[in-house]
Amino acid sequence: MPASRRTLDRRTLLTAAASTTALAALPRPLRAGTRSRVLVLGAGLSGLHAALTLQEAGLDVRVIEGRDRVGGRVLSHRNVPGNPESGATSFAPGYARLISACAAYGVGLVDLTPIFPFFLQRDLYLGTERVPLSAWPTHPHNPFPEPLKKLPPWAFLGAVVGPKNPLATNDAWLDPAHAALDVSLHDWLKGLGWSDEMIHIAYDIGPGTGDSARNVSALMTLGSMKFQQVQMELARGKAMSYTAVGGNQAIPEAMAKALKNPVELGRKVVAIGADGQGVEVHCEGGQRYRADHVVCSIPTTVLRTIRIEPALPATQAKAVRELGVQTISLAHLATKRPFWEDDGGAASFTSDGALALVTAERKGSDPKQVTSLTAWLRGAHAARFDRMPEAEARAGIVREIERLRPAAKGQLEVLAWQSWKNDPFALGDWAVWEPGQVTAFAGVVGKAHGRLHFCGEHTAVSNRGMEGAMESGERAALEVLQSA
Ligand SMILES: Cc1cc2nc3c(=O)[nH]c(=O)nc-3n(C[C@H](O)[C@H](O)[C@H](O)COP(=O)(O)OP(=O)(O)OC[C@H]3O[C@@H](n4cnc5c(N)ncnc54)[C@H](O)[C@@H]3O)c2cc1C
Structure with a gap:
């Protein structure tokens, strides 16, 4: 990572922590005078934050998005009671940029502290054997050394x-x-x-x-x-974590609403060409856009399918091609009756099988009330379900819960299913830095390529997840402003 980028990031982190944007730190002439047309690719958090920062600086900004919605990997299911999340689940009080955005664009926060004790109540399933946490310290398959056997x-x-x-x-x-x-x-x-x-x-x-x-x-x-x-x-001394009122997707939706130029949806980028004068972007539907600068927030998994001319430098191109990605898929289920009251187990559980975690959502006004179940599949198990037709994957999740917990038989209905690997605008979830990739790629993956700038959680330095996306959008906007 070049020293200048790291210094900038520390400065912007502190600025954001004071609930202002990094804009305040810019020299005056840039703020007042410079006008430039900037095109942002992707209306996830990073692209939207870049766009709003540039708009605030007085630039003419347009955002195009491949999906028919904004938010990218922030996805709330409004068809499931409580609007559970298939993307970013929650955020902490230290997410300074995200919380500032919520305040600026009128998004309310739900304090998850009252739910937290319920989240810790989980059983472990080893095969089909239910192991309550009270039995774990003395369980024959507990491999941890004393005195750590009591840790889940x-x-x-x-x-x-x-x-x-x-x-x-x-x-x-x-x-x-x-x-x-x-x-x-x-x-x-x-x-x-x-x-x-x-x-x-x-x-x-x-x-x-x-x-x-x-x-x-x-x-x-x-x-x-x-x-x-x-x-x-x-x-410490604040909330454990938050979600947004109406689901986390309310955050990018409110950010998009604050843009002077509405986000153009259904614009799938297939090629990007840059010359000394500017950048031209081509979409699958034949639309073409030209801008003085482009900020690209497209994840590497999709970016590697997009033609970029002139080509990225060799190491950066390799980073885009090879950077790892998380495999994760989720199902949201309604329950006809609280079957955990019948089998005496905790509503939530972890297993060593296909279901890494089934969590009882408590998104109503009473934290004791379970509003839905979310089943999380990760790694090879998620990949196996991703290869099935969706109906089969949905049925397979129900079968797996019923196998572990016969009391659930006939009680479950899958209301939503999200495979991030099969999502054409994500092709996976967050960036996974595989062994050797941090040293090989971290310094180059987000580097500007002439007038083409990159953001997205995979380019974040000091933060992860949603706050990483915001950090990266801010850094890319500052790059544009400094070169505009
Ligand atoms: C299951 C899950 C749980 C998570 N939990 C948390 C959590 O609890 N806390 C947390 O902080 N973070 C969490 N995250 C991570 C967080 O959601 C992401 O880090 C963040 O939303 C990424 O934002 P982004 O702008 O970098 O990328 P994205 O949101 O992916 O934005 C990129 C945008 O580009 C668009 N796009 C892609 N291809 C094209 C194309 N060809 N043409 C045009 N547009 C295109 C996409 O549609 C998308 O809108 C979670 C994510 C998932 C999936």
Whole structure:
């Protein structure tokens, strides 16, 4: 990562933390005078935040979007009670840019603190055996050493590695001094003395990132853990986390409404050509756009299918081609009756089978009331379901819950299904930095290519998820303003 970009990011992070945009930090002549036509590709959070920052600076901005909706990987199901999320689920009080956007564009926040104790009430299924958390410390398949056997599998990595995280700051994952950590999480944990069984149960049954600990860089995992730790510190004394009133999709919707030029939907970009004068963008429907600068927020998985001329430099092109991506699919289910009251288990559960997590959503006014269930499939299990026709995948989820919990028989209906791998405008979920990819690609993947600028969560430095997307949009807008 070039030093200038990292310095800029620290400055913008602090500026945003004071609930203002980075615009305030720009020199006066740029704010007052310069007008330039900028085209933003993609109306997810990063593209919308870039567009609004540029609009605020007085530039003429247009946003085009391939889907028939804005929000990208923020997707709330308005057809399911409580508007559960298939994309970004929640955000913490330290998401300064996102929370500023909510305040600026009139989006209310729902404090999830009252729901949090319910979220922790989960059973573990090993095969079809239900293991209540009270039985886990003495269970014969608990591979953790004493005195850590009492930790639930999903809390083990954070509890053990978190306090010893060698990364001191959010952006330290990009520091060449830590390059030796750019190996597989599996190898790194083995080096710490973890057994294969410990890695399997603590990571691989529900991989946070990657398909398993073998195909994610330890450096990425430690970077994400640092980000989460900082978020927890920033949340102290405040809410645990939030969603937006009406579902998180209300945030990009409100941002899009604040644009002077409405987002043009149904514009699938297929080619981008740049010359000394500007950039031309071609869409599948034959539409062409020309702009002085283009900000591209398209994820690498889709970007690699788009012709770019002149071609990106070799390493950046390789980064776009090869950067890993998370496999994740979700089903949202209605329940006719609370079957967990019949089998005596917790409503939510983790399993070592296809269902990494089934979580009981509590999105009504009473946190005791379950409004729907969300089934999360990750890694190879998600990939297997993604290969099925959708009806078969939906039926398969119901069968799997019924297999583990016979009391659920006949009680479930899938109301929504989202496979991010099969979504043509995502082709996967968040960027996964595989072993060796942080050192090989992180410094180049988001680099401007003449008048073509890049944003998107995969180009974020100090933040992850939604706040990473916002950070990246802000950085790309500042790049345009500094070169306009
Ligand atoms: C299941 C899930 C859970 C998550 N949980 C959280 C969470 O709890 N907290 C959190 O902070 N983050 C979470 N995230 C991550 C968060 O949603 C993303 O990091 C963020 O929304 C990414 O924003 P973006 O602007 O970078 O990309 P996107 O939202 O993907 O935006 C890119 C846009 O480009 C458009 N596009 C793609 N191809 C083309 C094309 N050819 N032509 C035109 N337009 C195109 C897309 O349609 C999209 O609108 C989660 C994501 C998922 C899927």
